[in-house]
Amino acid sequence: MFVTMKEMLADAREKKYAIPAFDVSNYEMIKSVIEVCEEEKSPAMFMCLKADLENKGIHFLTALLQEAAKNYSVPVCVHLDHATDFNDIKQAIDAGFSSVMYDGSVLPFEKNAENTKIVVDMAHAKGVSVEAELGHVCDAIAGTGEDAMMGNADAKEENPEDSLTDPLEVEKFVDITNVDALAVAIGTAHGVYRSTPTLRLDRLDEINKISKIPLVLHGGSGTPDDQVKQAIARGITKINIFSEVLNGLNTGLKDKLNNIQNMSMWPIFVYEEANARMREVIRNKIRTFGSNGRV
Ligand SMILES: [Zn+2]
Secondary structure (H helix, E strand, O other): OOOOHHHHHHHHHHHOOOEEEEEOOOHHHHHHHHHHHHHHOOOEEEEEOHHHHOOOHHHHHHHHHHHHHHHOOOOEEEEEEEEOOHHHHHHHHHHOOOEEEEOOOOOOHHHHHHHHHHHHHHHHOOOOEEEEEEOOOOEOOOOOOHHHHOOOOOOOOOOOHHHOOOHHHHHHHHHHHOOOEEEEOOOOOEOOOOOOOOOOHHHHHHHHHHOOOOEEEOOOOOOOHHHHHHHHHOOEEEEEEOHHHHHHHHHHHHHHHHOOOOOOOOHHHHOHHHHHHHHHHHHHHHHHHOOOOOO
C-alpha cells in the first residue's frame, strides 16, 4: 500500500523540510532511490512520466514500485508527474498510484482551474492526492525538458517574469479546485541549466503567506543548495529531481562502457558505477532537503 502525497507533505510542511521526489524510468533508478531512502530513513516519493508508462510500461513500473513498498520499511508514494490528459490520470489511478499531477500551466487561469477541479473530484473519490501548477515552469533549454515532451515546443526559454506564479491568483485557484499541493514558478526551470538560476524568494514569500496548501518546486536539479534551503525555509515541501539522477546514471554507464572490452558483461557489473553515482545524488538531495531521519 502506498501513502498519499497529502500525508507526506503535511509532515514536511509542519516540520519545515522537503520531500525529494524522484522521477524514475527503470529498475535501476527505483532500486537506487528506495535503498538510499531506507538507509537515510527518508520517506520515498517516486514519480513517473507519460513516456515511460506507454506500451504497458505502467504495469511493469507499478509492479516494481509495489515491491519497493512491500520490501522496505519507509513510506512510499507513487506519483504521476506532469499529466495533461484525463485518460492518463484515470489509468494511473486505476493502476494504484497514490498521487497525480495535473499540469494545466500553459492554459488560461479559468481553464486550468476548471480542469484541475475535474481531476481533483476524480482522484479524491479514490483517495488519491492531486498536485496542480499555477504559473509555468519552462524548459531551461527549449526543447530539452518536459515542455518539449508534452508538445509545448514553442514554449519560451528561461523563465520570463510573466510565467512566474501570480500570488493574487493562488487563493482563488485553491478555493476553486480543492487541490492538495501547488507547483509554483519562482525562477527554476526543467532540465539542465545554461547558467545558475536565481530563485525569486520574495515571490515565494508572498505565495506562501497566502497558500493554505503545500508548495512544490520543479526543476530542482542544478539549483544551488543554499537557494534550495532558503526555498524550503519559505514553504517549499516537495522538490522534483530528474536531470541530476539521469546525469549520474548516464555518465556512470558511459565511463564503465568506455573502460571494458567485454561487451557481454553482466548488467549488474555494467551498472555498478551508474548506480553508485545515482545513489550519491539521491543521498545528497535527501540530506540537503532535510528528509533524512524523518521515518
Ligand atoms: Zn516538472
